[in-house]
Amino acid sequence: MTETTLAKIExxxxxxxxxxxxxxxxEPETGALELGxxxxxxxxxxxxxxxxxxxxxxxxxxxxxRMATAGRCDAVSMPWGALRFQHTQAIRAAxxxxxxxxxxxxMLSALxxxxxxxxxxxxxxxxxYHRAASIKAVKGETLPAGRAAxxxxxxxxxxxxxxxxxxxxxxxxxxxxxxxxxxxxAEIVELDLADYDAESGALKVRHGKGNKAxxxxxxxxxxxxxxxxxxxxxxxxxxxxxxxxxxxxxVMRRMATHAxxxxxxxxxxAAGIDPLxxxxxxxxxxxxxLDAGADIVTVQKLAGHSSVETTARYDRRGxxxxxxxxxxxxxxxxxxxxxxxK
Numbered sequence: 001m002t003e004t005t006l007a008k009i010e011x012x013x014x015x016x017x018x019x020x021x022x023x024x025x026x027e028p029e030t031g032a033l034e035l036g037x038x039x040x041x042x043x044x045x046x047x048x049x050x051x052x053x054x055x056x057x058x059x060x061x062x063x064x065x066r067m068a069t070a071g072r073c074d075a076v077s078m079p080w081g082a083l084r085f086q087h088t089q090a091i092r093a094a095x096x097x098x099x100x101x102x103x104x105x106x107m108l109s110a111l112x113x114x115x116x117x118x119x120x121x122x123x124x125x126x127x128x129y130h131r132a133a134s135i136k137a138v139k140g141e142t143l144p145a146g147r148a149a150x151x152x153x154x155x156x157x158x159x160x161x162x163x164x165x166x167x168x169x170x171x172x173x174x175x176x177x178x179x180x181x182x183x184x185x186a187e188i189v190e191l192d193l194a195d196y197d198a199e200s201g202a203l204k205v206r207h208g209k210g211n212k213a214x215x216x217x218x219x220x221x222x223x224x225x226x227x228x229x230x231x232x233x234x235x236x237x238x239x240x241x242x243x244x245x246x247x248x249x250x251v252m253r254r255m256a257t258h259a260x261x262x263x264x265x266x267x268x269x270a271a272g273i274d275p276l277x278x279x280x281x282x283x284x285x286x287x288x289x290l291d292a293g294a295d296i297v298t299v300q301k302l303a304g305h306s307s308v309e310t311t312a313r314y315d316r317r318g319x320x321x322x323x324x325x326x327x328x329x330x331x332x333x334x335x336x337x338x339x340x341x342k
Contacts, residue, residue, distance in 0.1 A: 040118040041075040044110075047117075060110040064091055080114050081123030085131040088115070092135045101140030108135055146277055148284040148316065153273045154179065158221075160271035166232055166248040171267060173229035174241055177203065178264065178278055180222030182285030182303050185260040185278040191240040198227060207304060214304050286314040 041061050048054040061075035068091055069078065088111065095104040112133050119129035149157070158175065162168040177183050177191075187205050195204040201223040206213050218226050232250075233242065239254040260278055268276040282303070289299045290311075300311040 038121050038123070039076060040080045040114045040121060040123065041078065043121065044114050044117045045075075056106070057110045057113070060107040061114055064095075064107060064111055067091060067094055075114075081118040081121075083115065083124075083132050084128055085134070088132045088135050092138070096138045101138040104138040108137065111135070146280040146283055147274075148287045149179075149273075149276060149280060153271075153276075154284070156271040156273050157267060157276070160267065163228070166250065167244045167246075169225075169229050169232050170241065170244050171263060173225040174260070174263065175267065175281070176222035176225035177218060178260075179281040179285050180220075181205075181216040181218055182282045182289075183216070184282060184304075185257045187304075188241060188260055188278075189239070189255050189257055193230075193233075193235070193237055193240050196226065196230075196240060198230065201226075205304065212304070214301065216302055283314055286311060287316050290315050 041058070045054050045058050045061075048057055058075060061078070065073045065075050065078035068083075068087060073079075091111065092104075092108060095107055098104075099107070112135070115124065115129055115133045118124045119126065124132075158172065161172045161175075163172050174188065177188060178185075181203060183191075183203075183205060184207065187207050190206055191203065195206075196202070196218075201218040203216050203218055204213060205216055233240075234250075236252060238252050241255055242253060243251045243255055243259070245251065264276055264278055264281065268274070286299055286303050289302070290296065296308055296311055296315070300308045303311060305311045
């Protein structure tokens with residue numbers, strides 16, 4: 001691809017792009033981009049660990065490709081190997097303006113990934129790759145999305161379940177691990193029967209973010225609900241949670257993540273409480289553990305957060321908790337026998 005394929009960049013302040021429009025790429029020349037196994041976007045998406053991650057990355061690449069080419073390219077037709085420092089900086093600026101810092105940074109992570117893939121495929125010079133990929137994260141801080149359920153709402157949610165029916169038994173177990181173990185819906189659907197140790201209540205959880213694995217525990221009521229479900233499900237290898245038809249028939253296949261979302265919404269509506277999402281139950285799990293005095297590093301590990309700062313965003317204890325913590329310390333100053341005369 002020749003340099004004329006790239007639109008000219010009008011620069012301000014010794015090299016900074018004035019607007020994204022000033023760093024736009026024109027549509028690639030016919031035949032300039034090799035498709036198939038040498039297409040950076042396709043190779044990157046194919047390498048992702050789970051279906052959910054693939055959808056997120058592909059969507060991010062499509063958005064950035066259209067953003068950088070004024071709508072002329074999508075993720076597949078985008079000449080990623082032709083991107084240079086000024087282009088990625090312009091994309092970053094546009095993302096920072098249009099999206100929250102968390103969303104922008106997830107999209108920038110996908111951009112770095114496709115640039116690296118283009119370089120590994122030999123479509124991008126090493127020096128240009130390092131320059132283009134040196135985009136800094138967008139700074140900012142937001143509260144976690146959604147809300148935490150109250151103890152009364154949790155009692156209503158579980159109390160409204162008819163645990164004499166196959167669907168009610170399955171849903172009780174699913175809700176129990178969503179709240180009692182704080183699992184993401186993508187983690188719930190990826191659970192296999194072999195991941196659960198019925199004796200200890202341990203659950204081996206895998207997630208698409210780098211295929212990382214961690215151990216969580218179903219205890220107390222959560223273990224009871226899971227054991228009840230397994231008695232009904234049976235010991236056939238396969239997904240831990242499977243669809244249950246209206247007639248009670250179980251289908252041995254993995255559930256979809258959107259089915260988990262709809263299930264929790266439907267159960268919340270039936271319980272007469274405000275709408276709940278899977279992440280709301282996860283947020284409640286984290287917040288309730290911190291409220292109960294659990295160590296934040298332990299909660300971080302249970303939640304599968306990459307940093308304790310992420311876990312701290314769910315801490316709702318506020319000033320009362322800080323005062324209580326301060327009162328745990330004692331400054332060893334001997335009391336005065338009498339007040340010092342003025």
